[in-house]
Amino acid sequence: MALRDTHVTMAHGGGGRAMRDLIEEVFTSVFQPPGSEDQARLMDEALQQPGARLAFTTDSFVVTPLEFPGGDIGKLAVCGTVNDLAVGGARPLWLSAAFIIEEGCEIALLRRIVASMAAEAALAGVRIVTGDTKVVDRGKGDGVFITTAGVGVIPPGVEIGAQCIRPGNVVLVNGVLGDHGATILAARGDLALSVDLLSDCAGLGHLMQAVLAAAPGLRAARDCTRGGLASALNEMAAEAGVAVELEETLLPLRPEVAGVCELLGLDPLYLANEGRLVLFCPADQAEAAVTAMRALPEGQGACIIGRAHPGTPGRVTLRTAFGGARLVDMLVGEQLPRIC
């Protein structure tokens, strides 16, 4: 054990021995990349199939607090990139991970984050094959920022995307909405909420594979992260040129999350999720998709929530319990009151 420090110092970013010790002990010993070079050379059977395509994505992760009920920034960084690949129909294979660490960050915390990433990667069937670390002055960061990039392979014949959505397609989600957003809010605000909430943070690669097998007509999928279900649907409806109508009574919501939203005046449709996706599929395959999702832990709450129809292109509405249809807008900056 060469690394004796308990906290990260500027020396750990200096390029010398301290840095090497940190990288070896905290990162590479856990991730075990295939080579010692700063470059991963990759091969997989999936790549060799005629018609297979590469998928490539990247995301940066910033969250306060770094550890929260149901996850931490490391788990988030793996799941987020895995999910970006998965919803495009790709099988996620390899990740890179770059860390920007604030001086003073506790090394034990770093170790926990890294362990969490490794565990999540194993679960998702991806390998973390390359990475980087930088240290910034105290006050110039928020503990740790992580950027991951991911590469996956889209098998031949898989063709999904918002442009494939057609009026009449059914809208599905894989579980209750807003758990992650509500959890972070409660954890960050230190609010006297007596609720037991866990982030929904989860990798969705296996779930997507199961859906593609059960409902091969799947049209499009998107993960509902920042901006929530509302933002994902607004983007998809606009790209597809269809209208989308959700049924308020069908939206899966944990009573605790509904309660937090009511109290704080938040709309659960806009709360962030980290393990939820929204799917469009032909009506006759919707039940098969639901069944396939429910067979997996990350799809326990799968259900139909609405449909695409030939109304005003790009418009998303919520049919309320009383029969009216409310517009579900794209979020513009922060949600400011509009009642005059």
Added chain:
Amino acid sequence: MGGISIRVRGQVQGVGFRPFIWQLAQEMGLRGRVLNDPEGVLIEVAGARTEAFVAAISARAPKLARVDAVEVSPFSGALPDGFEIAPSRGRGAETRVTPDAATCPDCAAEIRQPGRRHAYPFTNCTQCGPRFSILHALPYDRAQTTMAPFLMCPDCRAEYDTPADRRFHAQPIACPACGPRLWYEAAGQAQPGDPIALAASCLRAGGTLAVKGLGGFHLACDASNPAALALLRARKRRPAKPFALMAREGDLPALALLTEADLALLRDPAAPVVLVPSRGALPEAVAPGMSSLGVMLPYTPLHHLLLDAIAGPLVMTSGNLSGEPQVIGNAEARAKLATFADGFVMHDRDIARRLDDSVERASPPMVLRRARGRVPGTLPLPPGFADAPQVLALGGQMKGAICLLKPGQALLGHHLGDLGDALCADEFTRAIADYTALFDHRPALVAVDAHPGYRATQAGHAMGLPVTEVWHHHAHLAACLAENGWPLKGGRVAGILLDGSGLGPDGTLWGGELLLGDYHGFDRRGGLTPAPLPGGDRAAREPWRNALMRLDQAGHADWADDLFPEAPRDVLRQAAARGINAPLSSSAGRLFDAVAAVLGICPTAQSHEGEAAMRLEALAGLSPNSGALGFAQTGPQIDPAPMWAEMRRQMSQGDPAAQIAWQFHAGLAAAFAGQARALVESGEAKAVVLSGGCFQNALLLGLTLRALQGVTVLIHRTTPANDGGLALGQAVIAAARHIAHAERD
């Protein structure tokens, strides 16, 4: 012999103006002609009594006409031997359409007499009947209205062609032989028998009736039957929002205390819903917690026949799903209102345009909702706006209404509802296309509110035209200036702007402001101390949230704990302290909510917008009227802290809640009036403007006017003080900027 040419400007087309002139000329033995042209009505006339003739034009003009100007010049062209109604001249000659008008006394009498139109529900003449609600396109000819499918019978044709007839060129003229047909439907089937008799028996049995009216469907029930009221409230899921009533004039004195002004407004051809003090003769469920009733007189022959049959007041509430626009089509009504209505009074004259009933007050005069009977009336623009560009202003969010500016005039469109509703948003889109096409308007620029989340603002930015953003309360101020004809260079005024909320330039939500400004700009010179709105828009639905924040702020957290023991106070306090969805706001509307919550007169959540404030006003009306709660002047801010201390003391000694409610109104009025008066007395402001939705509270308006005695005060009379008038302010501000820019170049 030389003649004269007379130019008549104003609302002079489609109101029987040419036959009126024809008859006048016959009476005075003049020869010449009358015709419509793009500027209004043109008369070329010669004869002995032309002076008397000119004088009679304004003095004896038809009731629906509004004569803005009569300009006389010499005329030396050729004239016919007699007097004729000549063909219209010029492109776009008939560019005006008047608002829909209530059945005139002649037609009301005619349907009750034996004759061709006895009991005919679509009787009308040039002095009454549908106009804007049946219009597809201009010029206003039968072929361009929903009367097009009905071919005039020879009898109607003869009336239509006779200048001396009151139906001369009455486009919607009809009779049982040729006009629209009425029927009654129940259980999805047209029922044999007299539709009015069937409808009346449905009402008498306590049922809910869907009635196709002028601008949309109403849901009606017997207003004196508590069970019928309860049924309608349950069906509409509308627990407490007051219902509008329709009653015959003879039945009104028993229901309400009416002044002459009330009666005059009720009898206006616009036939608005008028808010009048209730005598309490009807069940509480008509308007729970309110001391006033909203009543209107029957304004179509169908209404007259229905009310004659039932011989008592009816609830007439708009036929719609909660939050959606009123239903106008027969098929739509069957689909959407089937769960509400036991029977349908249907007819086959289509409604071209959805128009809600206008809602008004006679004294002080105010328009709460501007729609049927008032649109598409235009407003003359104040001096200085002669070169105004064609502006399209898109209004606010919760009370959509657009405004079109043309040289010299503004057209404020009808109430469109909450643009957060999908169908209302469609109405909004349609209204833009509709009004710009109808009025041959080619917008050069678009004016919008500065709030990025307003649907109208987003739509404005997507139009591909130059956009002017206008701050919410500046628009309120300018709307009131424009309505009052305040000249473009009339100088600055002190605006007391009290409403729910609107985005201010500092990024907080304004709503209790004292602005010093004009059409061009403004400075914030005072206003309420801000407080958090915990839960954002939810604070507007739950009055107690505002009470909690205001009491905490004033150092009465312990009192808040006592008043709201069950409420999740800690979480909201933390959310407010940490800035989690708790934006700061100086809203006066939310202060009303807070006071209502402290007095315990509003349930935990408001069942409809403005309920708490309306209940507070109603409660205050019961008090003997003296004293005022004190507000502190802290720098430029009006701080309610002392008011809470005084209220706490009064409540603890058991003073009546009505008195406290009254003193709150008086205190708020005095605080703002004091600030505004100071600006006038220092010479910085030339007058005071009162605008914003809170000034639809008649007590607050009256008390503020009283506190400003001796000062020139401008108030809203014909345009709404709330966001329904916002577009007018946006339009004139955009025009002012444009004109200033052009002058600089």
